[in-house]
Amino acid sequence: MSERNYLLYQLGFTSFFEEQLKENNDLGLDIARITSEHKERYTVKSEYGESEGEVIGNLRFAAESRADFPVVGDWVLVSSYDEGKVLIHKVLKRKNILRRQAVNRESEVQIIAANIDYAFIVESVNRDFSINRFERYITLCYDAGIEPILVLNKSDLINDQELIEIQNTIKQRIANVSLIISSCISNDGISEIEKFINPEKTYCFLGSSGVGKSTLINLISHKEILKTNVISELTQRGKHTTTHRELILLENGGVLIDNPGMREVGIADASKGLDQTFFIITELAHQCKYRDCTHHDEDGCAVIEALNKGELDADSYQNYLKMFKENQHYQSSEIEKKQKGKRLSKHIKQFKNRKDWH
Template sequence: MKLEDLGYNRQFETYRLEQGLEVFEIGRVVAEHKERYAVNTLKGEFEAEITGNMRFTARSREDFPAVGDWVALTAYDPDFAIIHQILPRFSVLKRPAVGHFGEIQIIATNIDFAFVVQAGDRDFNINRLERYITICHSSNVHPVIVIGKTDLIDDVKLNEILRTIKARIPNVPVISISNETRRGYDEITSIIKNGKTYCMLGSSGVGKSTLVNNLSGKTLMKTETISESTNKGRHMTTHRELIILGNGGILIDNPGMREVGMADVETGLETTFDTIIRLSQNCRFKDCTHTCEAGCEVIRAVENGEIDRASYGNYLKMQKEKAHFESTVAERKRKDKMIGKWVKNYKKNVKKNGNGYTD
């Protein structure tokens, strides 16, 4: 195996040489388990952890390795290696961390294409689809929409779904598949190229793990049927893992996401909702919110049917979530700054008085 088989390219090699990292092994993080990482190198797979300095200087979760990262490491034996540095990422799929104030959760890094999977029989939701597409656009990842379980719906329903997608998301490829009959698999495999990295995005129970198994020709991911009591998919994939496919493509499977929040997605919103952004340039006020202002071109276009009303509502909702996330990040930075100032003053007093207390 060559590093190029894992997605290594000239840009990564140039950085390695410029930074003087020749003394280290280079590998790619293929799995993550509670801050321990499985890393593939030319010498095989190693279980690794980061240096104490990396942990100490990390400002956020984004400074830790993630599945898809290229890292410089020292390998001692298969059960012990130390990661010294993360090579610059060319793409980062991320979202707000659930339950963690103002933090980011990295989904995967160095991704070329994302298969955004929804089930045609019960999971299809155009608003959620726009969210995934926006995340991809903001992350420098090329999205491909995959509508699965088409064997469970008729052609009338499928054509209705495809028309809806074309009207709302016109510039993204769409493939309809069946994991049972393998309908549409030729289209998917034609997209997968040697040395390129792909990931699966979508809710639990939409058929992502079955698709991974079928593409790889192996039972790599555990699968289970939809829960009859809740009508929701059971969450079977519990961690992120990198898989090498038979045709040389590299695939990362991700846990199903019940929440798809908006973080740093300004560029993504501009791309997904390009019609709204383009028309907004003609609004009377530069700071127009497109909600109630006189002379708003976006509102005019919605009222005239030029912009889909539901898509417009989804855009406003995502803008609001993005603004909320940005405000929480700003608040967190403010609090961290206050704590840092307090610690600095405390250390100064300790040095001055020997006990941390002033007279």
């Protein structure tokens, strides 16, 4: 393997992107990966090192939405124009995108990162712990085709019996997802996280502010890569210092993406993710009397029947209903937005025709 190929391999360059590079090799551009983004200013890493980047005018003007701009994890085609600076000409097709409903922006999606293989979903055992949030993150991951791994951090804050109870609760609600118990104080669970990390693969860390994501990344990398703050004695929460997404290359292989803490994990168009996260409800739904059953109060609903018999967790069911409603609302908003766009295009066309007639 050449030095160039090895460097790209370390950054997560696979045959999926190599084929696209071959298709665009007549452009004479270099391949690079977006490692950080801040207000449409980018840092990219390539075989030649790290550079500052900005998108060219054609890419900017042709963009139909924010999703057409580069995000952390993207592979892009670039050209050098100054020392340590590059122009971004094209974003290669993404293997997947991790996204959520944009905060306070109805029917808009925020892309969190792209081209991810695994997601470490971090929760701490203190008062901020929420199984519902675990299920939300899992849904986003499944919808994107990303394998989720649960990390229950700060296990040193509670006693063994309390920890066992939380573990059992998680296992009852969430099946078929790996669970790691960790502590940044005792280093418990760090080696288990490291076992999941392999060269060529890309990982992201998800969770609320102060759950210990940056500290975990520092421990995994065996050096102080990300800045962290001390834990507040009053709230038992650390202050998360990550203000933007950042891609980190580990010395032993593997690429990590750290994300700012997210208090809101809104569901956009994530039907596939919902079906996979709540697979028990999905299977029961096939037995419902009506195909369009909402599993709320319909006669002949197999989901309600299982709930009444105690065969379905009530809290998980309520969380499913809430996320299902968010998903439907987003889909309805998208349809309405497309219809408005079609009506506007029709009016413009009619106006042009009248103008031509006169």
